Amino acid sequence: MTGQTVDRPFTSSPDAAQVELGARIQSALHHALLVFLLLLTFFPFFIAILTSLKSFQQLLVNFWLPAFPLQLHNYVMAWNEIYRSIINSSLVSLGAVTGVLLCASLAAYAFARIDFAWRDAAYYLVLSLLMIPGVLTLIGRYLLIVQFGLMNSLWGLILPYIAGGLAFAVFLLTGFFSDLPEELFEAARMDGGTELQMYRLIALPLSRPIMAIVGLLTFLSTWGDYVWPLLVLRSPEKFTLMLGLAKFTGNSQVMFGPLMAGYVIASIPTAIIIVLMMRTFAGAALVGAFK
Amino acid sequence: MSVQTADAGLDSKLWSGRRRALRRNLTAFLFLLPTFLFLAIFMYQPTFNVIYHTFFRWDGFTLERFVGFKNYITMVNDPNMHIATRNLGWFFLGWMLQRISPFLVAELVFNLKRERSKYWYRTLFVLPMVVPFLVTIMIWKFIYNPLPTIGVLNRMLGSFGLEEWQTAWLSEPSLVILALLFVGFPWISGWPFMIFYAGLQQIPSEVLDASVMDGCNVWQRMVRIDIPLVITSIQLVAIQTMIGIIQEFAFVLIMTAGGPAKASLVPGLLLFMAAFRGDQMGYGATIGVTMFIAIFILTLLSFRYTTSPFARTRRTRET
Numbered sequence: 019m020t021g022q023t024v025d026r027p028f029t030s031s032p033d034a035a036q037v038e039l040g041a042r043i044q045s046a047l048h049h050a051l052l053v054f055l056l057l058l059t060f061f062p063f064f065i066a067i068l069t070s071l072k073s074f075q076q077l078l079v080n081f082w083l084p085a086f087p088l089q090l091h092n093y094v095m096a097w098n099e100i101y102r103s104i105i106n107s108s109l110v111s112l113g114a115v116t117g118v119l120l121c122a123s124l125a126a127y128a129f130a131r132i133d134f135a136w137r138d139a140a141y142y143l144v145l146s147l148l149m150i151p152g153v154l155t156l157i158g159r160y161l162l163i164v165q166f167g168l169m170n171s172l173w174g175l176i177l178p179y180i181a182g183g184l185a186f187a188v189f190l191l192t193g194f195f196s197d198l199p200e201e202l203f204e205a206a207r208m209d210g211g212t213e214l215q216m217y218r219l220i221a222l223p224l225s226r227p228i229m230a231i232v233g234l235l236t237f238l239s240t241w242g243d244y245v246w247p248l249l250v251l252r253s254p255e256k257f258t259l260m261l262g263l264a265k266f267t268g269n270s271q272v273m274f275g276p277l278m279a280g281y282v283i284a285s286i287p288t289a290i291i292i293v294l295m296m297r298t299f300a301g302a303a304l305v306g307a308f309k
Numbered sequence: 310m311s312v313q314t315a316d317a318g319l320d321s322k323l324w325s326g327r328r329r330a331l332r333r334n335l336t337a338f339l340f341l342l343p344t345f346l347f348l349a350i351f352m353y354q355p356t357f358n359v360i361y362h363t364f365f366r367w368d369g370f371t372l373e374r375f376v377g378f379k380n381y382i383t384m385v386n387d388p389n390m391h392i393a394t395r396n397l398g399w400f401f402l403g404w405m406l407q408r409i410s411p412f413l414v415a416e417l418v419f420n421l422k423r424e425r426s427k428y429w430y431r432t433l434f435v436l437p438m439v440v441p442f443l444v445t446i447m448i449w450k451f452i453y454n455p456l457p458t459i460g461v462l463n464r465m466l467g468s469f470g471l472e473e474w475q476t477a478w479l480s481e482p483s484l485v486i487l488a489l490l491f492v493g494f495p496w497i498s499g500w501p502f503m504i505f506y507a508g509l510q511q512i513p514s515e516v517l518d519a520s521v522m523d524g525c526n527v528w529q530r531m532v533r534i535d536i537p538l539v540i541t542s543i544q545l546v547a548i549q550t551m552i553g554i555i556q557e558f559a560f561v562l563i564m565t566a567g568g569p570a571k572a573s574l575v576p577g578l579l580l581f582m583a584a585f586r587g588d589q590m591g592y593g594a595t596i597g598v599t600m601f602i603a604i605f606i607l608t609l610l611s612f613r614y615t616t617s618p619f620a621r622t623r624r625t626r627e628t
Contacts, residue, residue, distance in 0.1 A: 045422070048417065048420075048421065049421075049426075051417065052414075052417055052418065052421075052430055055414060055434075055495055055497060056430070056433055056434065058494065058495045059433075059434065059437060059495060059497055059498055060437065062445070062448045062449065062452060063437060063448070065448070065451075065452070065461055066448045069451075077459070078458055081464050082468075117347075120343070121343040121344045121347060122344065124340045124341070124343060125341050125343070125344035125345075127340060128336075128337040128340035128341050132337045132340070133333065134333050134334045134337035135334050137337075140341065140345075144344070144348065147348065149604075150356055151552065151555070151556045151597075151604055152556060153556040153558075153577055153580055153597050154356060154359060154597040154598065154600065154601045155351075155355040155356055155359065156580075156581075156584070156597070157355070157369070157584050157590055157593055157594055157597065158356065158358045158359045159351060159355045160369075160584075160585070161355075161358070161369050161370075161590075162350070162351065162354070162355060164369075164370075177347070177351065178351045180347055180351075181347040181348055182351070184344055184347055185348070185352075188344065212336075213336045213340070214336075217340075241441065242441040242443060244443050244559050244563070245558075245559045245581075249585060259441075260441070260443045263443065263444065263447065264563070267447055267450075274451065274459065277451075278448075278451070281440075281447060281448060284444050285439060285440045285441060285444055288439050288440070288441055289439035289440075292438070292439050
């Protein structure tokens, strides 16, 4: 697009005003196309928010525009229906994030900074797990949870989630820890620091951005999971948010307002976390991490 | 005398060196212990357990009878599996195109002139990612609602006077796959868009400037410069998408549960039904292992082809 001003420099120079006009039109079309795509992208969410503020009658009469009075009590209804599952989901995701960060950072420190026997073999043993599809282990994990007596318990979610997130987390963190300058560790070693001290006082404080990314990825994947809670949890008071929403959807035949309000509420925690991440250090690194 | 001391010194040095190595190994072992405990219990054990039991008639608990390759033979001849595989073929095609198409939008945004508008479009396009996937799915279920007064799509058709087109989108065997593929339209928001955009940003600005000087138009530049230079990002997205698609079933389970009459059945759903709704754990495991093999082969193949564009750029740079 920067080519417009120097478009075809070797042909006979057309009228400058005409070129200017052409560039303007092209730019306007360019923006129009992008705005159109944005509108299409946001359309379903827009409809969901609109519907969340209507009663069933209002929905029938006035589908496409906001209807007054706004039915704010839809949100109260939805909140009463799902707040319990939001607490459960928070506990599960928090547990999984803590577990993944703790275990993976320890292991990654060993892989990156300690020269021990069978290091490469052990590392590949972890990495090979990235190739194993989740559906393959689904059955085996389910039977384990049954054997351990963890059915219908939040631990039955947290423990497998930690294991499931570890391989990728170790992979990302090992790469980060190996890039830290050796001089830092050399100096600490001279002063008689143990590996645990170096891990705690040097590696961890320096790796906050990457830890935040690993934490975010773990949080999002556990928060949004549907299949595993469906298999493990039985009683409604243990349901995670996604199960709670599915149950709410099944129960509310014509209560589209409260239902959509529930969907909006369910999106708020993830929205807050992602926006916080974007605004702090991790935002820029987030895209870079995938490279 | 002097030889002896030197020997003793060497000996003690060797000894302390070994002790240090031993201590290092022990430290590393302790650092790795929690991770490997988790992986052994919840990853390795289930994997081998499942692979082993593909040769058994197995309900996971009491029934466990060796049947050789019977599960695999059953799977190959299972009419449900044939339907599921054919459906998966359509999903594969559609979802693959969907995940690659944000590249064009990334180009559109990347080619804007002002940095500020680039920033805003980029942010807005990824913004819907804050909505959990399941919520997006359920909103689309509302869009496809069969009632002419409630379903967003039906209502839209109604207001354009196209009442005869109104239908139960997810209960029509001939439409259901198309309807499912259409979910998420226009399919921009997501991590592929972020990866593609990051890839475009990595292109050195000299290359882009040079293309302008040489009178390259936008289309030529995209095909000749951008795509070859971000091909690794594209392949990364393609491989990840492929792995995801082959095992996908949560989406179909929520939208249609494979219906109507198996018209949207996929292998992952067949696995789920066999293992958890039919007590045929051995058969479910067999489908799982087959998917694993398929994913493994496809990943290897795509890595083979990943190296070629690299090699080409390297060679041109040398000459």
